[in-house]
Amino acid sequence: MSCELPATELPIESRLEAVCDALVRHNRALLVAQPGAGKTTRVPLALLQQSWCQGSKLLLLEPRRVAARLAAGFMADMLGEALGETVGYRMRGESRVGPNTRLEVVTQGVLTRMLQDDPMLEGVAGILFDEFHERSLEADLGLALTLDVQQGLREDLRLLVMSATLDVEALRQVLGADTPLIDCPGRQYPVSTHYRPLNQRKELAAQQAEVVEEALATSGGDVLVILPGVAEIHRLERELHRRRADLPIKPLHGRLPLSEQHDALVPMAGQRVVLATAIAESSVTVNGVKAVVDAGLERVPVFQARTGLTRLETRRVNRASADQRRGRAGRQGPGWCFRLWAEEQPLVAHAEPEMRQSDLAPLAFELARWGVAQPEQLSWVTPPAKGVLDAGRDLLKRLGVLDHKHQLTPLGRQCARWPVHPRLAVMLERAVQFDAQPLACALAALLESGDRQREPDLAKALQQRLNEPRVYQWQSEYRQWQREAKRLAKLAGCSLEVKGYTAMGSLLALAYPERIAQRLEPGRFRLAAGGLATMAVEHPLAHAAFLVAVELDGDPRQARIFKAVALERQGLEALYPETRHWQTRLEWSATQGRLLGEEVQALGAVILARRPLTQLPAQAVRTALLEALRRRGTLVLDERSQQLLGRMALLRREQGDEWPDWSQAALLETLEEWLSPRLDGITRLDAVDRLPLATFLLESLPWPLRARMDERVPERLTVPSGSQVRVDYSACSEGGEPVLAVKLQEVFGWQSSPAVVQGRVAVVLHLLSPAQRPLQVTRDLASFWSNGYVEVRKEMRGRYPKHPWPEDPLNAPASARTKRRS
The missing domain is CATH 3.40.50.300 (P-loop containing nucleotide triphosphate hydrolases)
Known part of the structure; x- marks a missing residue:
């Protein structure tokens, strides 16, 4: 924000009337104001004077806490007032607002909580998104929720999106093509x-x-x-x-x-x-x-x-x-x-x-709170990627806050009280069962403050922080969580002083279940999610039997552990009772090409005990074989299968969805329908590769379609010599054409090229010499007789004198034999 010159010298002053007029005539507007224009501080104060804002308040969203405090402070100074009078600010754990505050500068997460708590946004006349070009996850979510409120509940709610650089076209696709755009130059010196x-x-x-x-x-x-x-x-x-x-x-x-x-x-x-x-x-x-x-x-x-x-x-x-x-x-x-x-x-x-690059578990949690099962129900500038959103939902289910319908569980509804990542909300909510609320608050403060101590052991790091209360960010976060815990748990008269650390491993195992790690050797661990993680072998934690690896560097092959805490086996078994029961675990061996089985007591890839499995369940074997085929990505096709898939691809291309999709990708997706019933007694992938796949596919085709298939894309064509010659359809799977390779003498008398698919598709003729070598490739046989045959006859009649080379091939008898035999 620019605050060093009087208001009249700021470029935005010349555009304030246009901004105000746009929001009188429309409930949405865009403001592109270059750096130094003064939009952050001048526009909100101008809008406060509008008739539609009288008796209500405005929210100004800032992407950073520093900017929110400074913007609010400067605007209060402009009005000659203290913070918390007309202008105030609100962010997680800190606020300066009063009963007469009409302009609240808030950080983006605060808007989400306000909308979730009160979708009507009672008393709010308008919302201003500042610096929207930064495209934070919370800003995108806040805009999507605000648009949902505006469209369904509050048509009178004004919305202004501001920045120095905006993707106007993308925003207008969401806000509407008629959304007014106000452009303001900045005040920029060379x-x-x-x-x-x-x-x-x-x-x-x-x-x-x-x-x-x-x-x-x-x-x-x-x-x-x-x-x-x-x-x-x-x-x-x-x-x-x-x-x-x-x-x-x-x-x-x-x-x-x-x-x-x-x-x-x-x-x-x-x-x-x-x-x-x-x-x-x-x-x-x-x-x-x-x-x-x-x-x-x-x-x-x-x-x-x-x-x-x-x-x-x-x-x-x-x-x-x-x-x-x-x-x-x-x-x-x-x-x-x-x-x-x-x-x-x-x-x-x-x-x-x-x-496009963030953990979407918090977004999935907020969508569930909003009652949205599918993100397509909201309007997004950039919609969430399905795979990443599904990963976020899977985590929430593992944490116990979402059910299989993507709806909040009772624990999830309780966790919504905590303004923090769902992981830590679960830890804070479930801390009561360990009588460890003070410890959970301290851990939340340590993790949320972005603490960068070099000590990997979180227990020691927390003790150091508790003995260093002057560290600002830690102190601010810790006080916030203490206040929040007292308010939510009604512990106003109780002390939240941390008195013990024994429950730390269990608390963090609740928040990071997939990061529970088992020592393979000193300094090397297997994560419950399946990956590997390492830490310096000299550190005492490197020798712990189990860890919760809270912070890692994200290397997909072998992550480095930055923050962790030891976890006792008894604590792991108490938190996750499934580790006490034997589970059937099947694993496909790519080297052996078959399924291996055992029974384990485990949490994901963390295995506490194992024993061999004497007999593999038939359904599990079938499922593993199908998954192995999908991982490989291809079906092994013999000649007959290749021809069949080509014939079907040609039919589907020419005649549409009446014909099934038998592409490799589609067949791999539908293995359960056409292949799984044929796998009884088979345990090896190479045995699957020897199965008559073409037979199975034909048997899955309804009889009327099968008959029409033989009629429209016959396996063989009768040529003038009387021979039945096979048509090669293999190229049709990749968009190619059917091919008929036939000796030239066998097609004498054919006036034009043959066609399949009810005459729609000409067959490409590969006309062969008596030695079965190509003489001509043509789609137009009539043209070949008129133009190309003369040269072929001139060259071939001396080389193959025993074979007929008539001057008039259209009226000559076709034959597969030599002249003497004929």
Whole structure:
């Protein structure tokens, strides 16, 4: 937000009337306002004065807590009031609102909870989505739910989507083609851009520090450095202090106390350097900055549905974000931007929405709360991917919060009280059975605060944090969960001081059941979900029989464990009683090509005991064989089967859905229908490959279709010589044509090429020499007789004198024999 000039000097002032008018005539609008325009603080205050807003309040959504606090504070200052009067803010665990607050600046998760608690949004006249280009998961969900409310309950609810860069076409597909668009230029001074690519083989912080010193000397003002994470901030801060001990350096990131965040935004006498994460990319103006040093990197959590793990990836920033960062240098005057990459480095145009790269378990949980069984019931800018959403639902079922119909269980309804990931909500809700609510609150605070202690043992890490209450982010989260637990559990008069850690393993096993891990050897573990995980063999936890691996790096082959806690076998068996019962476990051996079986006491891939299985269940064998075929991805087809599938593909292509889909992909999907009944007594995949698949498929075809098939795509055609020659349909499965390979002398007298499928498809003729070698390939036999035959006759009659080569093939007798035999 830009707050250093009077209101009349901000570009948005010239567009306020258009924005207000659009929301009088429509209940939805789009505002594209370039950086520095002043949209974040001017537009909400202007809309408060509109008649449709009188007696009600507005919600302004900000993607980051820092931006929400600062925006609310600045607007309150503009009105000459304290926070909590006309303007306030609300975020998880913290709020400054009062009975007269009419403009609430909220973080995006707060809107979701407000909608879930009160879908009518009583007393709210409008919602403003700021910086929507960041496309967070919560922003996309919030917009989808808001549109659902607007369409079904609150047609009078106003909706404004704002950002510097918007995909207007995609948004209009959701909001409506007639949604008004207001475009506002920014206030941008010239920025000189310089590229300073780093040598990846040398120490990066030292090279970055050199560019920072260049920026200080060139600009003569403050320098903003944008880095991918807090670790990089600390490294560069140490390097700069080593070089210039007197240089003021101000970190800026979400883990800092509010006072330190404010401090980084306020200019001071002399030059300074602000080291920030992407928090400084948009929404917040760092005053006094004349130069930006952009590392060109961002840290993105990427969820992998197959493993259920989230991998934190550091990747190149997108072009839109790079332009936003560059613009920070030109907000208050001419500036300089130093980019730490080569000018020719390609950048993707826009950031990928979180919807496409995040864990969708929280989204699945909110959809269940909303009563939506299928996401298609809502309007999405980017719909959730089915596979990732299904993975999220599977996790929720494992946690016990969803049933098989994707509806909330009684535990799920209880978990909805906690504003946290469903994993931790389950832990907090079920902590009462261990009399461990204080411990659960402390764990939730530790995990939600993004604690980055190097200690892998969560029990020790928690003890350290409890003895260091001055750590801001930890302290804030801990107090929040204590208050929430007292409120929900009605423990107002009780102490929530942590007094023991014995239940920690059980609590976390409830929240992370698929990350329960069994030691294979010191430092190497098998996860219940099936993957492998490792940790340094020197650490005591590396020798624990069982762990709960809470935080891993997401490597799909062998994840590295960052945070874990030991788990006793007795605790595991108490939490998951199925581990005490023998389960039949069948496994397909690709090397042996057959099914192997045993009985186990297990939780997923964590096996507590095993014994051999003397007899394999027939249905289980059939199921395993079918799954093995699907994993392989192909059916082994003999010549007859290839011809049959080609004939059917041609019929389906020419005559439509009357004919079944017998493509390899379709047959693999429907194995249960046509192949499974034929597998009795078969336990090996190579035995399946020898089965007469064509016979099974023909038997599955209704008799009328089978008869029409033989009529329309006959296996053989009668040629003029009287021979029955086989038609080759194998290419038809890939979109090709039927082929008839026949000796030239056998088709004398044929006026034109034969056709199949009731005359629709001409058969490609491969006319052969007496030695069965191709002489001509044609779809037009009449043309061949007129044009090509003369040359063929001239060349062949001397080579094969015993075979007839008449001058008039159309009236010559066809024969498969030589002249003498004839």
